[in-house]
Amino acid sequence: MVKRILIVEDDLDILEIIEIVLLEDDYEIIKSTTGKDVVKLITNYKPNLILMDIRLGELDGRQICRELKAGGLCINIPIILMSAHAVSTDIKNEVCAADFISKPFDIDDLLARVKRQVN
Numbered sequence: 001m002v003k004r005i006l007i008v009e010d011d012l013d014i015l016e017i018i019e020i021v022l023l024e025d026d027y028e029i030i031k032s033t034t035g036k037d038v039v040k041l042i043t044n045y046k047p048n049l050i051l052m053d054i055r056l057g058e059l060d061g062r063q064i065c066r067e068l069k070a071g072g073l074c075i076n077i078p079i080i081l082m083s084a085h086a087v088s089t090d091i092k093n094e095v096c097a098a099d100f101i102s103k104p105f106d107i108d109d110l111l112a113r114v115k116r117q118v119n
Contacts, residue, residue, distance in 0.1 A: 003118045004028045004045055008035050008052040008061065009082070014103070018051065021107050022114065035059040042073055048118045050074065054083035069096040078117040 005027050009015040012033065019029050030045045032038060035056040042050070050068075054061040061081055068074040078098035082105070099113050 002026065002028045003049070004030060004047040005114065005118070006030045006032065006038070006041055006045065006047040006050045006052075008032045008038060008050065008056065008064075010034065010053060010056050014053075017107075018110070021111065025111060025114075027114070027118075035061065035064050038064055038068070039073065042068070042077070047077060049114060050077060050079045051114070052079060052081055054081055055085060065097050080113060080117065 005022055007015060007018055007022075007029060009018065009031075010033050015031060015033065019031065022029055030041055030047060032041055035052070036059065038050075041047075052061045052064065056064075061083075065079050065081060068079065079096075080099040080101060081097045082101045082103055084103035098117050101110060101113060
């Protein structure tokens with residue numbers, strides 16, 4: 001069964017790199033560049049994992065993560081947060097994220113972390 005991953009990233013270059021890497025590993029990709037449509041995308045596509053940047057323009061990925069977990073929509077969907085600006089993996093504990101990836105990231109590490117969550 002194909003695993004779906006929702007990528008929420010406002011940097012189009014990073015979004016494209018992540019998409020290419022995950023497509024090569026046979027994941028199905030759903031994308032958002034703003035985070036505003038995350039609830040709709042989750043409801044419509046039921047991803048197996050959400051890979052989300054913390055800084056999404058005027059939105060904050062940490063807050064989106066908190067709301068998704070508190071609202072019950074993502075109780076069984078792991079969320080991996082990413083950031084070039086955060087310095088601590090304690091962020092994942094603060095917002096109930098499954099993992100945290102610091103940017104710039106190693107592609108093999110990204111794939112390993114994704115596989116850990118969806119397999």
